[in-house]
Amino acid sequence: MDKVKEIYCRIYQTTLRTALPFLPYRNPKILHSVTEIPGVLIEKGLKRPLLVTDRSIRELGLTKRLEEVLEENGEPAFVYDGTKQNPTTQMVMEALKIYRDNGCDCIISFGGGSPMDCAKGVGACVARPKKPLKRMAGILKIGRKLPLLIAVPTTAGTGSETTLAAVIVDGETRHKYVINDFPLIPSYAVLDPSVISMLPSSIAAATGMDALTHAVEAYIGRSTTRYTRGEAKKAVRAVFHDIEDAAAHRSLRAEKGMLIAAHRAGRAFTRSYVGYIHAVSHSLSGKYNMPHGRTNAILLPIVLEMYGPKVHQKLAELAVCAGLGKMSEGREALAEKFIAAIYELNERLGIPRKIEGIEEEDIDVLAAYADREANPLYPVPILWDREELKEIYRKARG
Ligand SMILES: [Fe+2]
The missing domain is CATH 1.20.1090.10 (Dehydroquinate synthase-like - alpha domain)
Structure with a gap:
């Protein structure tokens, strides 16, 4: 150089x-089981979670216990399970549509890095509805609070449940860009080994x-x-x-x-x-x-x-x-x-x-x-x- x-x-x-x-770094609060999530939503007065996951995770039945406990507590989840490896702007838009169409008030990501990145992308778009996602690439381009974000990692690796980054791929150019801002740090991380046991x-x-x-x-x-x-x-x-x-x-x-x-x-x-x-x-x-x-x-x-x-x-x-x-x-x-x-x-x-x-x-x-x-x-x-x-x-x- x-x-x-x-x-x-x-x-x-x-x-x-x-x-x-x-800088305003914070650590998400740790929960040890997905069954603790409904209690958090009740405490915050939230009732309409968007659940962002991927199809194979859902088909394996990994989200079942969470979906059931949410249902039992009168907080049924609206599910987006179209996330794929290296999520694209298009996927974020699809999930965002479900969030908006159903008047959701919080986001639960359930999966590896990809559903988490997608969920953070949705949160960023809710926080900045007029700003295209691509223009949030870089550092400190969101600057507003996201809806409550709860992250359930199903892989032990990305650490995305504690980071301020979301990695998104532009579906047309295949360029991968990173959005870094403090509001992207999830409020809760659920470290529940029972959800990684089928990986x-x-x-x-x-x-x-x-x-x-x-x-x-x-x-x-x-x-x-x-x-x-x-x-x-x-x-x-x-x-x-x-x-x-x-x-x-x-x-x-x-x-x-x-x-x-x-x-x-x-x-x-x-x-x-x-x-x-x-x-x-x-x-x-x-x-x-x-x-x-x-x-x-x-x-x-x-x-x-x-x-x-x-x-x-x-x-x-x-x-x-x-x-x-x-x-x-x-x-x-x-x-x-x-x-x-x-x-x-x-x-x-x-x-x-x-x-x-x-x-x-x-x-x-x-x-x-x-x-x-x-x-x-x-x-x-x-x-x-x-x-x-x-x-x-x-x-x-x-
Ligand atoms: Fe990594």
Whole structure:
């Protein structure tokens, strides 16, 4: 990256970091079961929830218990179950229509990252009815309170139940854009392991690796605080400890452990940001509809290697956290152990080493999207421009 752009990026990031303690971050209140939701609605005087989910989750019967308890309490849900992976503006509009047609007064998202992003999109449109969703891309473009938003994650990974971000794909251009604003932080997060117990193992594994990516990118970035470093470390420790048992559904304790880990990683990255792994991954899932968690899992060790000595100290600290060694082994050796452990974990979880399907002729545009998303916002350890980012796609290609 040229010097002028580099200085601009670092000044931008330093300004945000300085402002961090004064920004209105909040943590959603935690509920431990979906059966606690009706009580919250009664307490708030709300009666007409929009339930945003996806068809397979609903067909698996995962929303059944929630729909029943809402019905029993006289708060029947109006359901939008058309969310798909990488939700589009069109899906947000469809869900918004149900919200408006039925006079809904609050939103419950039920699912992985996609229904949550879609639900946040609906909330943003309710808050800013005259502003097109696309114009809310970037930071602090909503500025008004959303209807009450309750998030029920059915994957332990995105951390979206605690973040201020919504990721939406423009249905026409396939450009994926991120809306970041404080009103998008849900008011409640329901960490109920009974709703993740039917998740296919491959999805549980990939989303768990997304949580690990959040924790690592937040930790190695330059805008950390004592709080975010602590949350990221706890998340890394728990992912290494619980991901395999949780993905295989061998233990409810491990599943709860992963839900909490993903939530902690969410708390860390919503304050300390992610980095190039996410920027590159978003460009890939926008263009080719690739699953976010799996793409991140593959990119994570590749990008950490490319960062080189600059991140050795931090990776060494995370390696100690993950139980891979002791600080006395030296930071370079520990950093290498940490990267090797991610490759091995991916392998045990059935995640490949390379990403199939990246076309050489697309790399220019993909790198431009990643550059636009990451620079100047993400406080990455080393700044790379569009030309340098192309290297990541080439290294990751199958
Ligand atoms: Fe992510």
